[in-house]
Amino acid sequence: MAIRRKKLSVIGAGFTGATTALMLAQKELGDVVLLDIPQLENPTKGKALDMLEASPVQGFDSNIIGTSNYEDTANSDIVIITAGIARKPGMSRDDLVNTNAGIMKSVCENVKKYSPESIVIILSNPVDAMTYVAYQTLGFPKNRVIGQSGVLDTARYCTFIAQELNVSVEDVRGFVLGGHGDDMVPLVRYSNVGGIPIEKLIPADRIEAIVQRTRTGGGEIVNLLGNGSAYYAPAASLVQMTEAIVKDKKRILPAIALLEGEYGYDNLFMGVPTILGGDGIEKVFELELTAEEKTALDKSADSVRNVIKVVEGN
Numbered sequence: 001m002a003i004r005r006k007k008l009s010v011i012g013a014g015f016t017g018a019t020t021a022l023m024l025a026q027k028e029l030g031d032v033v034l035l036d037i038p039q040l041e042n043p044t045k046g047k048a049l050d051m052l053e054a055s056p057v058q059g060f061d062s063n064i065i066g067t068s069n070y071e072d073t074a075n076s077d078i079v080i081i082t083a084g085i086a087r088k089p090g091m092s093r094d095d096l097v098n099t100n101a102g103i104m105k106s107v108c109e110n111v112k113k114y115s116p117e118s119i120v121i122i123l124s125n126p127v128d129a130m131t132y133v134a135y136q137t138l139g140f141p142k143n144r145v146i147g148q149s150g151v152l153d154t155a156r157y158c159t160f161i162a163q164e165l166n167v168s169v170e171d172v173r174g175f176v177l178g179g180h181g182d183d184m185v186p187l188v189r190y191s192n193v194g195g196i197p198i199e200k201l202i203p204a205d206r207i208e209a210i211v212q213r214t215r216t217g218g219g220e221i222v223n224l225l226g227n228g229s230a231y232y233a234p235a236a237s238l239v240q241m242t243e244a245i246v247k248d249k250k251r252i253l254p255a256i257a258l259l260e261g262e263y264g265y266d267n268l269f270m271g272v273p274t275i276l277g278g279d280g281i282e283k284v285f286e287l288e289l290t291a292e293e294k295t296a297l298d299k300s301a302d303s304v305r306n307v308i309k310v311v312e313g314n
């Protein structure tokens with residue numbers, strides 16, 4: 001049997017979608033189809049061609065096409081959904097829920113029709129609720145519907161720890177649990193630098209400042225950009241998750257997964273540590289939490305539930 005490259009479709013060719021498409025191709029994780037709405041077909045084709053023309057310079061052989069036609073995405077191995085509106089200063093991610101739920105449903109109807117065997121990774125916000133909408137619409141098994149939040153939130157947390165200690169980011173390990181909102185739960189107790197618990201290296205008040213900055217990390221970028229939200233680190237996060245799946249790496253990464261009893265939550269999509277491999281989410285890890293950590297996670301879960309209620313009311 002001939003060996004073929006993976007087919008990776010990115011729905012939404014805006015800041016995050018286009019950046020993700022380029023990074024996927026640069027890492028040669030597969031051939032990339034970048035799709036946006038028909039009104040933006042030419043700009044989408046233009047972005048894809050521009051990226052492809054970088055390939056001789058950078059030396060990658062992934063193909064990239066732009067389209068507004070779902071037939072071009074048919075039989076994708078992985079579909080990454082970034083379609084939707086982004087927040088502006090003064091807005092919360094939850095303010096996007098009604099618009100993006102409608103977009104998510106229409107995108108997922110097409111994904112279900114054209115790529116019924118795909119693994120789907122959701123980025124659009126509010127992402128925990130959008131992953132729920134995608135799961136409902138797609139009807140795929142839970143291991144094939146994955147939301148991105150924890151890789152990004154953890155990346156921010158690790159960036160700030162590395163800055164604080166002036167050490168390599170490569171030696172910083174941590175975990176952020178919970179919903180992708182301002183009450184997410186960076187797990188200080190499970191964070192270390194080169195194996196040394198951060199509580200032995202950073203004073204408590206500075207750790208608290210890092211935790212708070214992580215929680216509002218998305219808003220910090222929104223306020224600086226002025227007219228949109230982060231895209232370089234979000235795209236890098238999507239690419240790390242895609243690589244774990246395409247290469248069946250079985251990486252332990254935080255991802256938004258359907259919880260069915262884990263951590264005491266039922267029928268809730270929220271960020272938890274998972275194994276990501278060729279089957280998508282292959283396992284959800286249940287960590288032991290202190291009473292304080294569980295209270296914080298309960299608060300975050302309540303926030304996610306409140307947004308899901310809005311979606312269910314539509």
Ligand SMILES: NC(=O)c1ccc[n+]([C@@H]2O[C@H](COP(=O)([O-])OP(=O)(O)OC[C@H]3O[C@@H](n4cnc5c(N)ncnc54)[C@H](O)[C@@H]3O)[C@@H](O)[C@H]2O)c1
Nearest residue numbers: 012013014015016036037083084085086123124125127234
């Ligand atoms: N989960 C996360 O960690 C995370 C991180 C960054 C951004 N986001 C979210 O991702 C989404 C996209 O952000 P962005 O910065 O790329 O926004 P953007 O406005 O630059 O791009 C969104 C694109 O989606 C397209 N789109 C809208 N409706 C569509 C449809 N029905 N089909 C196909 N494409 C459609 C738009 O035309 C636009 O090109 C936002 O909701 C943002 O909040 C989430």
Ligand SMILES: O=C(O)C[C@H](O)C(=O)O
Nearest residue numbers: 087093125218219229230
């Ligand atoms: O903050 C946002 O609205 C975008 C994204 O969720 C992020 O965390 O950067």
